[in-house]
Amino acid sequence: MKHSLICLLMITFGVFSYAQEWPDAPERLTALFGHPDHDGYSQGVEFAPEGQRIESWNDGEVIWSGGLNTPLDVPSRSLVVVAHPHGFRSLYRGVDPQPGLEQEILKGDWLGYASPEGWNFSVKDTQRGCLVNPVDLLPVREERFPLSRKTVALRRGKDQVILTDSIQVPSGVWTLTIQDAANLAGGGIPTEYSLYWLGQRVAQVRFDALVEADGVIMMETPEAIEFQGLYGAQGELLLGSVVLSAGRGTLELRVKDDAGESMAQSWTIQVVSS
Amino acid sequence: MKQRGVFLAGAVFSVLYFFLFPRGAGREPVLLPESLTPMDSTSVTSSSVGPTRAVVAQGRAGYFDSNHSLTAFYAADRIAANDEWLALPGEDGVEIIEPDGRLRVRIPLSGTPLIRRDSLYLYHEEAGRLTQVAPQDGRILWTQNFLSPLTVLDAAQERTFVGLLDGRAFVFGSSGDLLLEYRPGGSRIEAIYGGAFSDDGKSLALISGLDPQRFVLLEERKNGYRPVTHHDTGTDFRRGVPVGFVAGGGRILYEGNGSVTAVDRVDFIPRDLPIEGYPLGWVGGLLPDTLMLLDRQKDGDGMTLLSRDDLLLYTGKIPSGALGITGDGQSLYIDTSQGVATLEAMKQ
Numbered sequence: 001m002k003h004s005l006i007c008l009l010m011i012t013f014g015v016f017s018y019a020q021e022w023p024d025a026p027e028r029l030t031a032l033f034g035h036p037d038h039d040g041y042s043q044g045v046e047f048a049p050e051g052q053r054i055e056s057w058n059d060g061e062v063i064w065s066g067g068l069n070t071p072l073d074v075p076s077r078s079l080v081v082v083a084h085p086h087g088f089r090s091l092y093r094g095v096d097p098q099p100g101l102e103q104e105i106l107k108g109d110w111l112g113y114a115s116p117e118g119w120n121f122s123v124k125d126t127q128r129g130c131l132v133n134p135v136d137l138l139p140v141r142e143e144r145f146p147l148s149r150k151t152v153a154l155r156r157g158k159d160q161v162i163l164t165d166s167i168q169v170p171s172g173v174w175t176l177t178i179q180d181a182a183n184l185a186g187g188g189i190p191t192e193y194s195l196y197w198l199g200q201r202v203a204q205v206r207f208d209a210l211v212e213a214d215g216v217i218m219m220e221t222p223e224a225i226e227f228q229g230l231y232g233a234q235g236e237l238l239l240g241s242v243v244l245s246a247g248r249g250t251l252e253l254r255v256k257d258d259a260g261e262s263m264a265q266s267w268t269i270q271v272v273s274s
Numbered sequence: 275m276k277q278r279g280v281f282l283a284g285a286v287f288s289v290l291y292f293f294l295f296p297r298g299a300g301r302e303p304v305l306l307p308e309s310l311t312p313m314d315s316t317s318v319t320s321s322s323v324g325p326t327r328a329v330v331a332q333g334r335a336g337y338f339d340s341n342h343s344l345t346a347f348y349a350a351d352r353i354a355a356n357d358e359w360l361a362l363p364g365e366d367g368v369e370i371i372e373p374d375g376r377l378r379v380r381i382p383l384s385g386t387p388l389i390r391r392d393s394l395y396l397y398h399e400e401a402g403r404l405t406q407v408a409p410q411d412g413r414i415l416w417t418q419n420f421l422s423p424l425t426v427l428d429a430a431q432e433r434t435f436v437g438l439l440d441g442r443a444f445v446f447g448s449s450g451d452l453l454l455e456y457r458p459g460g461s462r463i464e465a466i467y468g469g470a471f472s473d474d475g476k477s478l479a480l481i482s483g484l485d486p487q488r489f490v491l492l493e494e495r496k497n498g499y500r501p502v503t504h505h506d507t508g509t510d511f512r513r514g515v516p517v518g519f520v521a522g523g524g525r526i527l528y529e530g531n532g533s534v535t536a537v538d539r540v541d542f543i544p545r546d547l548p549i550e551g552y553p554l555g556w557v558g559g560l561l562p563d564t565l566m567l568l569d570r571q572k573d574g575d576g577m578t579l580l581s582r583d584d585l586l587l588y589t590g591k592i593p594s595g596a597l598g599i600t601g602d603g604q605s606l607y608i609d610t611s612q613g614v615a616t617l618e619a620m621k622q
Binding site: 041042043044061062063064065066079081083089091093103120124126129130131 | 465
């Protein structure tokens with residue numbers, strides 16, 4: 001019995017230790033992989049600046065630590081690069097390395113602090129010579145998102161698709177709906193909902209007040225928007241329309257609450273020609 | 275017989291003495307302090323004497339005339355300057371301006387301006403995009419996109435040398451055409467940590483990899499660039515490593531373990547040059563056939579002037595906190611936290 005328990009604990013620990021770590025709190029995510037950045041695009045994901053501790057995504061070896069003030073005079077944001085097993089390299093741009101940074105590190109080890117300008121996390125697969133969407137390698141964030149997955153759906157006419165990961169959706173113009181949008185887990189009050197498709201913002205609604213109508217709590221916008229344009233027949237929030245063209249992409253929903261906290265949830269969607 | 279023996283021994287001794295022991299040349303090289311000018315807008319003088327020289331360090335650029343007076347001063351997060359023009363990020367791209375402040379051209383492209391031997395580049399780090407721009411009219415000459423961070427950028431004779439952290443090195447021609455793609459290999463971890471072009475663009479030196487970290491020299495032959503020598507450096511730097519050609523391309527310098535290592539193209543044997551502290555930089559040809567080394571010591575920063583044969587000609591101290599060192603034929607400019615110190619090199 002005792003040996004079985006130890007084996008069970010070892011297996012459990014092994015499974016959990018296999019999963020990679022978020023290098024920063026997922027709530028701080030501000031931009032997705034490939035999002036437009038001036039006249040370029042981001043090779044990774046962006047996190048908000050707070051001076052917070054940044055941790056290693058996986059076990060590895062630090063192969064670059066520095067960036068600014070290097071004798072080479074290639075100005076850049078502070079940079080930490082870690083080489084991982086199987087040819088992966090993770091890059092932490094805008095992270096000031098901590099003074100006692102060891103060469104050999106384990107996942108979750110402290111790498112440094114996020115700079116005041118924000119920081120960027122990217123992963124490269126050197127064996128295949130390509131960039132990887134870091135979000136695809138990280139644990140899902142659903143338990144951190146204040147809305148349950150069942151409350152978010154895509155609607156087109158009478159068709160409705162509850163959003164889950166790796167779903168297939170016919171191409172076309174869809175509206176994102178959120179049930180019970182006024183209630184966030186933890187008691188927060190939403191002040192802003194934003195919808196991103198392929199890294200670009202396609203819809204945004206801001207709220208500045210809560211009102212009660214027919215026994216239901218509704219949110220009011222600072223701008224005058226028709227009730228029918230904002231809420232559906234069941235009181236669900238109609239966030240906006242998104243044009244889904246054939247291919248694979250990431251749909252991301254972000255919400256800010258009245259305490260200034262930002263949260264996000266994303267779904268990978270396969271859009272097929274309708 | 276005895277007289278002949280004494281004569282022969284004397285002759286041998288004289289020959290040995292002549293070749294083995296250095297002799298005074300009559301005049302000794304000295305460095306005379308000329309000025310210490312604060313690098314800020316309040317120190318700018320309105321009049322200018324002779325051509326100006328640019329001194330750039332850490333987001334500041336200043337122009338000094340022949341009298342070592344500061345004639346223009348600019349500050350920006352990311353600034354690049356040479357004696358003729360400077361480039362700095364503006365609201366809608368990058369602006370190239372004359373030292374007197376006149377706008378020459380505005381380039382509608384974001385990025386950090388970098389100058390290498392009068393060639394201008396814009397590097398967009400997040401997007402991994404490098405663009406070469408004609409500084410005369412802002413024309414875009416070529417653009418390359420990289421998936422790995424740039425660790426080396428140098429230019430010579432309309433050629434561009436790029437090193438990447440993924441272990442690859444490239445040479446591009448004037449229109450962005452690929453002249454060389456090279457992976458030094460030979461190390462457990464592949465990466466490029468440092469590199470430089472010779473003035474004629476026909477040789478390039480690299481510091482690559484970890485475990486071991488290696489020095490590689492390539493020369494252009496009839497069928498392209500070919501490696502001519504390599505050796506393990508015995509170092510384990512995980513940051514940028516300075517590399518440079520001096521003595522008309524006849525010698526390559528790179529940072530060693532608490533030293534500056536020199537590789538002569540005669541025998542390719544690495545030799546550590548005598549400095550006491552952590553190397554900060556070097557200037558070749560301050561006086562004919564000399565090499566000036568700057569190092570950080572426990573009690574401040576030091577200068578060491580060496581002859582062509584690495585004989586010690588001069589040592590001196592400068593205030594600690596040197597940010598950069600540049601020099602031309604006779605003047606040495608050291609950017610310190612107190613200002614730019616100008617020293618004149620001469621033989622007395």
